[in-house]
Every structure is written in C-alpha cells, then in structure tokens.
Amino acid sequence: MSKHNLQDPVLVVDDEADIRDLMEMTLMKMGLRVDTAVGVEEAKAKLDENDYSLVLTDMRMPDGSGLEVVQYISRLLLDTPVAVITAFGNADQAVEALKAGAFDYLQKPITLSQLRSLVKSAVTVNEPATAMAEPESPAPSAVAGKNQEAAAGAAAPAPVLNTRKGVSGGIDKPMSVPDGLRSLKERFSSGETEAHTPLPEQELFGEEDMPRLLGVSPQMVEVRHLIRRLARSDVPVYIAGESGSGKEQAARSIHELSARAAQPFIAVNCGAIPENLMESEFFGYKKGSFTGADADRMGFFQYADGGTLFLDEVADLPLAMQVKLLRAIQEKAVRRLGDARETQVDVRLVCATHKNLHKLVEEGKFRQDLYYRLNVVSLNMPPLREMREDLGGLILRLLHKHRHGQEMYRLSPKAQDALLRYSYPGNFRELENILERAVALTVGQIIQLDDLQIQTDNLLYTDAAAGAEMHLLDEIAEPAKTNLAAGSRLPDFVPGQTQIQDYLDDIERRIITQALQQTRYNRTQAAKLLGISFRSMRYRMERLDIS
Ligand SMILES: Nc1ncnc2c1ncn2[C@@H]1O[C@H](COP(=O)(O)OP(=O)(O)OP(=O)(O)O)[C@@H](O)[C@H]1O
Known part of the structure; x- marks a missing residue:
C-alpha cells in the first residue's frame, strides 16, 4: 500500500471556520483523525511536515486557490488523494482541478452524505487488518469519483478506475464502517437485514432522542442521523421539503439536540410578515424611531440570541430584506431601527422553504450570496409517499392518540386500503388532518371510507402493493363482521x-x-x-x- 495509511489524518483546508468544523466533525464520526489548515500556505507547510490519508480543499481562499494545493501534492509526488470543494455551478474549476490530479470534487452547498461518500471512495475506513495487508492497490489518485464522471465528460482525461477494495461507488462490497455510523439504509441495501427482522425501536416507532420525528423507514433513519450531526455544529442549515413534510420539526430537533438547547428557538414565518414591518420585526427598534414606536423593542435576532433562529418560507423574503439579512449574518451583528450602534448577536440560522430556492436564484428572485450563506448544509425531508413502510405505524399512532378511553378506533377494509394507497400531497400534516376529521365524523368506532373524505381517484398504488403494509394495520382493522x-x-x-x-x-x-x-x-x-x-x-x- 502507498505510504499514507489509515493512521494518517485527513487534512481539511478551508478559510471558513464553520465549514472546517462541520467537515472535521463528520470525518471524526467516520473514525478518521483530522487536521485543518486555514489557507493554501498553511496547507503546504503541513504537507511538508506530515503524511495525510486524504486532503479536502476549498477552491477559493484569501491566500490562493485550492488548485495550488492539488498541484503542490502532485509536485511533491505524494500519492495522497485530494478532492476540491468548488462554488456551485463552477464546473470549469472542477475540471481544472481534476486535470491537475484531484480525484473528485464537491459542489457547495455540501451535503453530508456527499461528503461521506466522497471520503469513502478515497479511503478505506477502519478496514480490518487482514484486508490492509493485502497486495498494494492502485494509487488513490486514480480513484474515479461519481462527480468526476460528469466533469470528465466535459473535458478532463478521465483518470483510471476504481479497483480498490472496499471503495464505495460502483463497488459490490460495502466498505467497513463502524456499525454505529452505518445508516439503516446502507444496511438494508447491503442485504444484511432480512425482511422479517424486527425493525429497531418498533415500540417507539422512532428514536428516543428525537420524539418529534417518527418513522423507521430508511429515509427517516437517515434524516435523524444527519440531524444529530448537524446539531453538533453551528453551520447554517437549509431544510428543503414539501409542505407538511416535517421541516419545522427537523429544525426544532436540531436545536433541541444542540448545545443551544437551553436557549430560545425562534421560528419565523417569513411569508407572514408585511414587507413594511420586516426590518423592525427582524432587528427591533428604538423608542421614537417612527410614529407608534413608543418603547424599545427587540427583534427576532435579539430574541434568538444564544439560540436558533428558524426562518420558515425563507424564499418569501423580499430582495431588500435579503440584503439586510445577509449583512446581519456576515457581521454577526444587527442594528435596531433608530439606533446608531450595532449589537453583536450569536444566532444559529436554520431556514426552510417548500419552494425550489436554487431555481429562484437562477430567476434572480433570491440572492445568490445569501443562498450560499444560508445553505452551507442542506437537509432534505422526504415526502410521506416515499416512506410507505411508515404509513401503517403512523396511522396506528395517530388513532391511538385520538382513542376514546381504552377504545381504539378501527378502520373498515376500504378505509384502510385508501389510507395506504393515498398519495398525501400534504404529507404528515395531511395524514394528521384526515384522521382527526375521520374520528370526529365517524359513527361508532369504525372509520369508514367516507369519513376519510379523501379523493379516491387520487390513490397511488395498486391493491397488491398496498397489501404489503396491510399486516401493520391488523390491530386497527375492523374485526371480521x-x-x-x-x-x-x-x-x-x-x-x-x-x-x-x-x-x-x-x-x-x-x-x-x-x-x-x-x-x-x-x-x-x-x-x-x-x-x-x-x-x-x-x-x-x-x-x-x-x-
Ligand atoms: N416524521 C414525523 N413524525 C411525526 N409527525 C410528523 C413528522 N413530520 C411531520 N410531522 C407532523 O406534521 C405536521 C407538519 O410538520 P411541520 O410543520 O414540521 O412541516 P413543514 O414541512 O414545516 O410544513 P410547512 O412547509 O407547511 O411549513 C406537524 O404536526 C408535525 O408534528
């Protein structure tokens, strides 16, 4: 094997402390040691002194380009794999870096799952000693990453393939990662978990530390996994997802699991604030600063000081307000209306929208600079229709919530079938509403199809497909007539x-x-x-x- 080995740390080169922290945390969770550098010069100095198993470098830093780090590694004839982090949409830079010897690139905003899979494709984490003793593998710089394929199509002479043992992405054997790190999704897809194996935490139908987000589907397990990691850092998070898919619950969970938990969580619906009041609502005002300002007032930022500010429907912020928000984020300070001084605020920002923020940036309706600031890491809340294995359990819990004394409501076969096959455009919220309404409408303990008031021509799945979940509802199905x-x-x-x-x-x-x-x-x-x-x-x- 080449001279770098698994005892060597990963070098993260980035001038932004938040990103360095996030990467460090993620890599450490993967069982890797991490060293950091704040710029090109420090990275070069560290490369002179130490061996690294992998280098991850930002492209644009105040003292130079990540490309210089890639070239420096090539010049020293180090076979350390290096990947670059480029600004969104900057494919040219990515191609240049690949030509210079980078094995892959990530585009900002980085998602943790992308980062994990890139790292996995570069190093074998915690590989058993026997595997490590096997004959030498090709140099890591020859490992092709998935991003590379796309960019290489555009220009770069595609470097060689992936023949390393245990490397993910186009591999047939999953790599050896500590069990605690492996999401259920990975375990399911590796065929390790038999279909009949009882799901973990079935009683709880979720996990104890995150009672807001129920579900045991691989998607929900992955979401909780990511939330736990995000909770440990202070990076801004952008939560995407359809309406009612649990974006606010996810934001609250991040806060509750973070070091800021004892401080306020302030949720703001940006779409609900009249434009002329926005500035005073966000930043507060001083007495006398406008007619009606008869006392000093704090804004959302001051209320959230020390805690988390959740900006829901952030896409609805008018452009003028976007500029002010960007400034507050960059300066970590706000100025109340009518106040000459700025005051420092320590706020962690989490924002969400059900709109396509990236598309709004392209259309010029959302500032690109703010988009990057808010969207350092993104979390995608899956729609309920993609988590069908959770439906039965969720319905059961909601019926239990609405039970009358000891008596549970039950579902007629037609109602059960419809609930399992419905597409839920309004996601969890819609499911909650349907059942709440049904319980109010039903005569007796058995909910009939009519009580659901859902459009039966809007059912998604075939009877056969729905049948797969039927057994989950055995306990709430109407007893045989x-x-x-x-x-x-x-x-x-x-x-x-x-x-x-x-x-x-x-x-x-x-x-x-x-x-x-x-x-x-x-x-x-x-x-x-x-x-x-x-x-x-x-x-x-x-x-x-x-x-
Ligand atoms: N995984 C989940 N488990 C249990 N309940 C959930 C889950 N996800 C969402 N909910 C419930 O669904 C409802 C909507 O959730 P939430 O307000 O977080 O969605 P949202 O995506 O922020 O919606 P919107 O886009 O309309 O603001 C809440 O009552 C919440 O408790």
Whole structure:
C-alpha cells in the first residue's frame, strides 16, 4: 500500500471556520483523525511536515486557490488523494482541478452524505487488518469519483478506475464502517437485514432522542442521523421539503439536540410578515424611531440570541430584506431601527422553504450570496409517499392518540386500503388532518371510507402493493363482521315453552345493547348505526327496559 495509511489524518483546508468544523466533525464520526489548515500556505507547510490519508480543499481562499494545493501534492509526488470543494455551478474549476490530479470534487452547498461518500471512495475506513495487508492497490489518485464522471465528460482525461477494495461507488462490497455510523439504509441495501427482522425501536416507532420525528423507514433513519450531526455544529442549515413534510420539526430537533438547547428557538414565518414591518420585526427598534414606536423593542435576532433562529418560507423574503439579512449574518451583528450602534448577536440560522430556492436564484428572485450563506448544509425531508413502510405505524399512532378511553378506533377494509394507497400531497400534516376529521365524523368506532373524505381517484398504488403494509394495520382493522343480531348464536326457540314476543324482544335487546356498546352508549349514533330514528331508539329502549 502507498505510504499514507489509515493512521494518517485527513487534512481539511478551508478559510471558513464553520465549514472546517462541520467537515472535521463528520470525518471524526467516520473514525478518521483530522487536521485543518486555514489557507493554501498553511496547507503546504503541513504537507511538508506530515503524511495525510486524504486532503479536502476549498477552491477559493484569501491566500490562493485550492488548485495550488492539488498541484503542490502532485509536485511533491505524494500519492495522497485530494478532492476540491468548488462554488456551485463552477464546473470549469472542477475540471481544472481534476486535470491537475484531484480525484473528485464537491459542489457547495455540501451535503453530508456527499461528503461521506466522497471520503469513502478515497479511503478505506477502519478496514480490518487482514484486508490492509493485502497486495498494494492502485494509487488513490486514480480513484474515479461519481462527480468526476460528469466533469470528465466535459473535458478532463478521465483518470483510471476504481479497483480498490472496499471503495464505495460502483463497488459490490460495502466498505467497513463502524456499525454505529452505518445508516439503516446502507444496511438494508447491503442485504444484511432480512425482511422479517424486527425493525429497531418498533415500540417507539422512532428514536428516543428525537420524539418529534417518527418513522423507521430508511429515509427517516437517515434524516435523524444527519440531524444529530448537524446539531453538533453551528453551520447554517437549509431544510428543503414539501409542505407538511416535517421541516419545522427537523429544525426544532436540531436545536433541541444542540448545545443551544437551553436557549430560545425562534421560528419565523417569513411569508407572514408585511414587507413594511420586516426590518423592525427582524432587528427591533428604538423608542421614537417612527410614529407608534413608543418603547424599545427587540427583534427576532435579539430574541434568538444564544439560540436558533428558524426562518420558515425563507424564499418569501423580499430582495431588500435579503440584503439586510445577509449583512446581519456576515457581521454577526444587527442594528435596531433608530439606533446608531450595532449589537453583536450569536444566532444559529436554520431556514426552510417548500419552494425550489436554487431555481429562484437562477430567476434572480433570491440572492445568490445569501443562498450560499444560508445553505452551507442542506437537509432534505422526504415526502410521506416515499416512506410507505411508515404509513401503517403512523396511522396506528395517530388513532391511538385520538382513542376514546381504552377504545381504539378501527378502520373498515376500504378505509384502510385508501389510507395506504393515498398519495398525501400534504404529507404528515395531511395524514394528521384526515384522521382527526375521520374520528370526529365517524359513527361508532369504525372509520369508514367516507369519513376519510379523501379523493379516491387520487390513490397511488395498486391493491397488491398496498397489501404489503396491510399486516401493520391488523390491530386497527375492523374485526371480521359479526352478526349484530346476536354476537353469538341465536337462542333456541322451543315451541310450547318460549313465547314468540319474548323471543323477538330478547334478540332486539341484544342488537340494541351491542350497538350502544359500540357507540359508547351514544343513543343518536347507535340509532344511526341501526338505521332507525332517535325517537324509535328511545321508544325501544324504554320498552325493552334498557337503561
Ligand atoms: N416524521 C414525523 N413524525 C411525526 N409527525 C410528523 C413528522 N413530520 C411531520 N410531522 C407532523 O406534521 C405536521 C407538519 O410538520 P411541520 O410543520 O414540521 O412541516 P413543514 O414541512 O414545516 O410544513 P410547512 O412547509 O407547511 O411549513 C406537524 O404536526 C408535525 O408534528
């Protein structure tokens, strides 16, 4: 094997402290040691002194270009793999770096999963000693990353392939990463987990440290995984996802798991603030700064000082406000309306929108510089329709939440089928609303298809596909139809001994009692269930002496 080995640290070269911290944290979680440099000169000095297993360098730094780091490594004939981090849309830079010997590149904003897969493709993490002792592998600089393929198509002479053992991306054997680091997704895809293996934390239907985000699907496990990591740093996070997919819950979870948990979490819906009030709402004002300002007032930034400021629907910020926000982020200071002085604020920013922010940047509706500032790391909340294995569990928990005393609501077969096949354009929020409404509308304990009030022509899946989840709902499915007439066998009619009126009264009493039990003794609902009027119900109860 080449002279660098797994004991050697990874060198992260970036002038931005937030990014260095985030990368350091991620790499350390992968079991790697990390060294950092704040610019080109320091990186060169460190390369002179030490061996590294991998170098990750930003392209644009105040004292030079990451390209110089790549060239320096080539000049010293080091076989240390080096990858560059380029500004979004800067494919030329990426191609140049690849030509100079970089093995891959990442575009900003970096997502942690991209970073992880790049690192995995460069070094073998925690590889067992036997594997490490195997014959020499090709130089890491010859490892082709997935990004490289795209860029190489444009220009670079594509370097050689990936034949390293345990390297991910086009490989057939998953690499050896500490178990705690491996997401369920990875484990499922590696075929390690049998389909019938009980899912972890099934009782909880999630994980204890993040009660806001339920679900055991690989997507949700991955989301929680990322949130835990993000909680340990202070980098701005951009949460993307459809409406109702849990963006705010994710932001709150990041805050609650962070060192800022004891400080305020301030959630702001940017779309709901009138434009003329925005500045004073965000930054506060001094008494007398405008008509009606009869006392000093703090803004969102001051309220969130020490904690987290969550900017929901950030795409709705008008351009003028975007400029002011950018300044506040860069300076880490705000100036109240009517105040000559700026005050320092220590705020972690998390923002979200269901709109395509990148597209808005392209259309000139959202400032690119602010986009990069806010979007250092992005987190994607998956839509509910892509997490179908969670549906059964979520429905179960929501019905449990709405239960009446000890009695759970149940679903008729048609209602169950529709719930499992519905597309949920409004995601979790829509599922919550559907069930809340259904519980209010249903007569008795069994929710019927009509109670759901969903468009049945909007069902996504075939019956067969939905069948896969059916077993999850066994406990809430309507029990096999029982004969209301008796609940058990009809009593025997013995001519000569039994009076026909007594016999029929007995059956009627059983039917009515059962309907009353089923509707928790609500006479109106029981009457509806039996198809008789309330008046008739009352009359029958009196006649049959049912109290
Ligand atoms: N994984 C989840 N487990 C349980 N409940 C969830 C989950 N995700 C979202 N919810 C619930 O769905 C509802 C909507 O969540 P949230 O407000 O976080 O969504 P959002 O993406 O921020 O919505 P919007 O785009 O409309 O602001 C909340 O009641 C929340 O509790």
